[in-house]
Amino acid sequence: METVDCVVIGAGVVGLACARSLAEAGREVVILERETGFGSGISARNSEVIHAGLYYPPGSLKARLCVEGRELLYAWCAERGVAHARCGKLVVAARAEQMDRLQQIAARARANGVTDLRLLERTEVAALEPALDVHAALLSPSTGIVDSHGLMLSLLGAAEARGAMLALGSPVLGGAAGGEGIVLEVGGDAPSTLRARCVVNAAGLDAVALGHAIRGPAATRAPQAHFARGVYFSYTGKAPFSHLIYPIPEPGGLGVHLTLDLGGQAKFGPDVEWIDAPDYAVHPARAAAFYTAIRGWWPQLEDGRLEPGYAGVRPKIVGPGEPDADFHIDGPAAHGVPGLIHLYGIESPGLTAALAIGEQVAVLAGRAA
DSSP, rough: OEEEEEEEEEHHHHHHHHHHHHHHTTTTEEOOOOSSSSSOOOOOOOOEEEEEEEETTSSSSHHHHHHHHHHHHHHHHHTTTEEEEEEOOOEEEESGGGGGHHHHHHHHHHHHTTTOOOOEHHHHHHHHHOOOOOOOOEEEOOOOEEEEHHHHHHHHHHHHHHOOOEEEOOOOEEEEOOOOOEEEOOOSSOOEEEEEEEEEEGGGGOOOOOOOOSSGGGGOOHHHHHHHHEEEEEEEOOOOOOOOEEOOOOOTBOOOOEEEEEOOOOOOOOOOOEEEEOOOOOGGGGGHHHHHHTTOOTTTTTTTTTEEEEEEEEEESSSSSSSSOOOEEHHHHHHHHHHHHEEEOOOHHHHHHHHHHHHHHHHHHHHHH
């Protein structure tokens, strides 16, 4: 049986950020990824938005790590040449009766340390984005977009420069956590057994299942997995917007919003559909609800402009109708197993928070060493 210092399970943006932080702390790191390439799961199927930290309960991990991660991410991208843009976004109140919700978002954002918001009246919104027809909007200048693949490539490069190794096609099938470290059963073309002093479960959609599969006291504390699919529709042509446009959030997500890629191409989504297991189907019939939602703030959207794009799945740890859960970064203090760190429910703003999550994981791993 081979023995290693640290194993990170999952080579998405969060797993790679954890691997980079651990490697830069001087740890020996092996990254195990079940797919044949890195970042092909949640990290490849999102909006690529750098969130400012508007929505999350003050004092929550989501709020703190989003705000910290945003600044770390902008600095990282600038230093490493990762393509990004601080384009800003508008959170819109389409009707006067939504103003209370908009004010609540503003108050929560201020409590989270987001100090650069501006409340815009109808005329100010129209001057900024003439195609919008809304009652008012919050302008968030700190919101941006990032090339998520370029970000992951830079994180992998930084980790490998400090000695980390990536093993693709290496699914973790299970394991056991005992007094002499954490033993992992690894499948793939060359099945093996690894013993590690530290294991970080950053497996995204599979994190909860893996938490149950690593036998020991921590398995009894793993939450229940739930999945919410969100589909995106691409806009054919050039949309008349320079900012991201978000409605008032809905249960389970942030509402069908408009995001732009770094080439200026617009897409809309994601919506929220609770499903039993990860499934990336995009049903064209869902476009009807998109047209209705978008025309609530862009009434001039023409028929035939939306084409099926792609789908992502959120790794929820609460079900329909339940309040959104915070990130779970469950280390030894949560479950009593030295060296084992489970990351559960790392959905939005996980991309924004990735570098901050990585730093927190490295601190937890250091305490467990």
